Amino acid sequence: MKKTLLAIFLLTAFGLKAQKYELSKEIPFQPGEKIELKATVGFIRAAEATFSVSDVIYTINNKPTWKIDINAKTVGVFEFFSSVRDNWGTYYDTTSLVPQQFYRYIKEGRFRKNEILYFDHDKDSVTVAKLHKETMKLESQKDHAIPENVQDMVSGYYYLRSIDFDKIKEGELIVINTFFDDKQKPFAVKFMGREVLKTKLGDVNALVLVPMMKKDSLFEEDNTLKIWLSDDLNKIPLKVQAKIYVGYLNVELKNVENLRHPLSIIE
Template sequence: MKRGQGFKGSRGQIPLFILIILIGILINLQNAESFNIPEKFEYELTWTGIKAGTATLEITRTGNDIKIVSTAQSANWVSVFYTVDDRVETLLTKKSSLMFVGEPVNYRLRIKEGRHRRDKEVIFNSGNKVTYIDHINNEKQNFDVPSLIFDPLSSFYYLRTLKLVVGEPVYVAVFDSKKVWNVEVQVLKKEKVTLPTGTVDTILIKPLMKSEGIFYKKGDIYIWLTDDEKRIPVKLQTKVAIGSINALLTGGRY
């Protein structure tokens, strides 16, 4: 597909405590195949090798609701001439028919980067429909979407649950910028990445789509995920007008 192409024995014989143990084992196996909840990643942002800010990526659960939040802030010295204050949130709800953690319910993006401002929201309705709201330009539109669709933030977590094989692209349906995109994610290679805590084996991917936020730039985006079942994003990189921006994992809980 082309880049950014759109979509048009009898249970009663088993003792209760055995059932509880079996259920616990199944839950642990499912978690072992993806990521932990709660989970939080903390990143240091650098621009051409100079510390330029911080970013976080966090997922939490309350009952059947899952919340994912991404933030990015510029360092004080950067904010003097170019302030970055980004916050992206998505709310999902658990559906028994879906193997992933949940289906998107609400997506909200608030961007402050220099003079650039964005405040948009997507509400995922029943009947394969979404409502797009631009809170700055007072715009509201409805769109038809496929049954399995994600916003840019939840799509990344869904991607982490997929089998990644070098040389074999994967595709994820994403609603963004008033369109449905069948996003191709290239799986490029395996390599080692050095973190403050040591060196880890990673698998390098390249999504062929750029959503808004700190990594909404003209250059290609590269993401290094740990080469294990958790697929922890330890490094991100994108080219900008001058140099590149890197995000390196420095802390969190995972």
């Protein structure tokens, strides 16, 4: 089940220029927030993912930061064919809303990849440290230039949650600068509008987004992915649906804890 849950939420786009957006006056999340998702292919359980914000504020580069982790794993029959244990995380500046540090530890079958990104926004640079796949010892590091206010692939999603969608027009493309795989890559989604979505927690007002991405080894068609976020100050993921080569992938909200704002459930 490689490149599934994390590929869904941590996406790259192409040929686009990032813009600045008006943000909500209130932060959409808080320490201790936890979002659990489950993925199925057809009727078969495939994977689970957890988005969690630590209940501790960490100091990185002399800045207060939230520690945010995304953990994904295969389950059921998919665990038998190709086990996945992925952890992506960021230390996200509570004031400037940029990452101070990013890490990813990838275990997918026999494949391993470990790296840490150290951001220096005063110098518009990032140091990418590659770690040994087993011992985690430093193997190499390299500096890269980055644009102002760049995000990583985790903080980019939390920045997206901060955008005031009342100021976004239906059909508008949202583009956020990110740094990923040793280079700058824009993260882009199209705002398709609003609708009511039936969820485990009830009927919820939702924002509908389509990430701009090309057909690849996972997705069968261009821009085939569709994401529903709660249409409230939280903007948590409610559902993801995509046509992939082995069928239809559905990701649905399983549980939430410690949301900062009321969820937009229709009574």
